[in-house]
Amino acid sequence: MTQRREFIKKSVLGTAGIAMAGMSMSAKSYASILGANERINLAVIGIRGQGSNHINQWCALKDNRNVRLKTLCDVDEQYFEPKSKVVIEKTGVTPLTEWDMKKVFDDSEIDAVSFAVPNHWHALGTIWACQAGKHVYVEKPASHNVWEGRKMVEAARKYDRRVQVGFQNRSIENVMEAMKFLHDGGIGDVYMARGTCYKPRDSFGKVADSTPPSSLHYDQWLGPAQYQPYNEKKVHYNWHWHWATGNGDTGNQGPHQFDVARWGLNKNEHPVSVYSSGAIYGITPEECSQETPNTQVSIFKYADGKTLEFETRGRYTNGEGDLGIHIGNVFYGTDGYLEVDGSTWRAYRQREKEPFAMSKKREAAPSSNNNLMAAPGGAEHYANFIDAIRAGNNETLHCDIEEGFVSSVLPLIANVSYLTGSQLMFDGKKEMFVDNKKADKLLTRDYRDQYAVPNKV
Template sequence: MTKRREFLKKTAFSSAGITIGGLGFSAKSYASIIGSNERINLAQIGIRNQGTVHINNYCNLKDSHNVVLKVLCDTDEALFDSKSRIVADKTGTRPELEWDIRKVLENKEIDAVSMATPNHWHALGTVWACQAGKHVYVEKPASHNLWEGRKMVEAAQKTGLTVQVGLTNRAYNNVREAMQFLHEGGIGKLYMARALTYKLRNSYGTAKDSKPPANFHYDLWLGPAPYRPYNEKRSHYNWHWFWDTGNGDSGNTGTHQLDIARWGLQKHEHPETIYSMGGLYGFNQDECQPDNCTPGTMVYGDVETYGHDKSMQETPNIQTALFKYEDGTLLEYEARGRYTNQEGSDGREVGNLFYGSEGWLEIAGNSWRAFHQGESQPFASSKDSSSEQEATLFSNFIESIRSGNQKLLQCDMREGFYSSALPLLANISYRVKRELKFMGDYEKFANDSEADTLLSRIYREPYSIPIPL
């Protein structure tokens, strides 16, 4: 079997017609040659925070899905020891370690890559991986800007590879049940959905530019983003709050909830009108003095926050957005990053609300409840699934690779692109400070060249999307 597979791999590569930008070799998809029982060799790209979630999930699939986490890759070599130890403890085998994604993609033994990098690397990493003949699991939002998201869709279509976007709610049984309930008219004809992300975030603080830590390959970490001197407040995890590398809370937690909203509304298209406003609220504008600075508190992401102290953050911590589709259907989004009340019947901080002609429905996590007209008690709800062992988007990814059936994917690249486009469009409206008309068929704004410039970016060579694909 091994010799046969190597022969087929070599045949596929020798007949390839796709050149990988900057990698210097050609490749072609060999998805169809992975047999039902063959091992799938995986490389994890990005191993901090969410990358650790990926690592644990794939290690758990070692026996049931015959997956080997063969390579861990990250630009920060300081992570290598602790993360490789997780793999060794769970699987009995230490993975190979690499800091340069390009070398991983040159490795012919790798069948698939899982991307948990900062947002600004999602598109380039996915396109390069597709051109190297690797299947891809890519975190949300699928892309950092809308243009490159479309190129990811094209790369997936052209190569025929399995590309899954990490919108994990798509795998939850109760969420899927809620979607079926809505689509079958459970609360009548839907006219509006709301996506909520109320997550208290204190100031991430300020810092002076400095030298990057030893063994942190900062230039490669920046990749497609403009060059800036290293600053710890723009680096690990904090990259979320800067336009060069992240998309704020709307592109972070918000993408998950916007995906559920669009899914429930059955909108397989872009909105026609977008309007978003907000700002950075609740933080001091002046630098603190040594005697009154707030002591740092370690939070998720292994970074510190500092109460109300001044922040370098660029993205808003309070944001509302309204999307209107061609048929008049509304989708609302709201992020509240300061102290707030909750919404829904039982207090929802992160979740979704749907409104129909006959009632409303709420989703929070892996549960849902529906209310008839103005009644206060639900007439339909999810079952308790706490004791169930649910499939995950990670297992669905592996199963789709092995079957060669793209229809099995619970969140393919196209679906992930349309959901990821929503926060990207909202952020453009927020940044230009006006309502925008979007021509979905062309993926351009109507008579607005300033807004159009934010649909893409100027890429820093050699980290640009190869055109043509």
């Protein structure tokens, strides 16, 4: 068996044209490259909400990527039975269940983990996983704050792990086509990008603090966040709307469109300034514990003067542009503009009312063959992660952690501007604000000792 594994590894390296003598690759890194025929064992950490999508996608890749979903992990054990049934129905395999992610990391058979946990757990979970030798797929935003996001990048590089951020637009063919069209000058020089997150959300209510249910390991759920009494309106999903655990819709749905906006602008750098303002409208503090704004406008400037705008509307609203965009992007160039709505895009020349270029209609490929499912949110981004693990390099990833981190910084610093009520200048090299200690404090957080993101990963 050992001889077969070595033969497969050498064959894969040879096929890829990698000359070991010309690379500074450690023995540990070399051993981590999986052969083309070897199964990749995965664990999903966080199996409710978006975690359900992770489960479905890894199961869909069982045959065409030889993936085995071995373990389901969640701090709330009530979800083990129903989610295990999904895995059994889709793959015929009964998964292991575990509430403590560290025990998942201790399993030497697990090659990779995917995180669909609250935002405040993204960084520490990823760092622990990298330290344990696991590759990581982590949901957006990459991190809960800027400082810990940089630590994720450092961990990925130090331990030579593939870390993919869940910006699925990076793997949607039509969106990639639209970005290439922009970069090739399809509407001239793109000077402004706009992202929209129009999701009307009703009040989720307010209740008194209480005792956690017996199924929930509440201390583990809190993790890096400071202690607060259990409140059912601040946990499952509603954690998005409280600063200790979430980043509001600007940092929830928003990161996807922030990423596309930055991609279209072709900016591989941080902006030099940000201003963000907003409030909670239509919902009162007496009826709901929400802390994050449901209406928010953010404006970023880059060193060359180009602009990125983003708008979050959490109340009733019309769409935007000819496509009636609610969740999407518009790009403005010197010769026209381009709209992106999901996987559909249209480009308009100057004042013309009819598009002169647009997306192609594409049919989804069956998941049973070696092609990737083409529908937005399908398995293509997940499959790309698996392919990168086997290739053993970050260049294969569609959204490596560095790429995902730079996009995630945008909503994170927008929220700092909102919370401080001021326009902020940002030093991209230092990843700190300019002469603003109050704002700099919000680039990180106070961690509980046993859940602290380390200074040195």
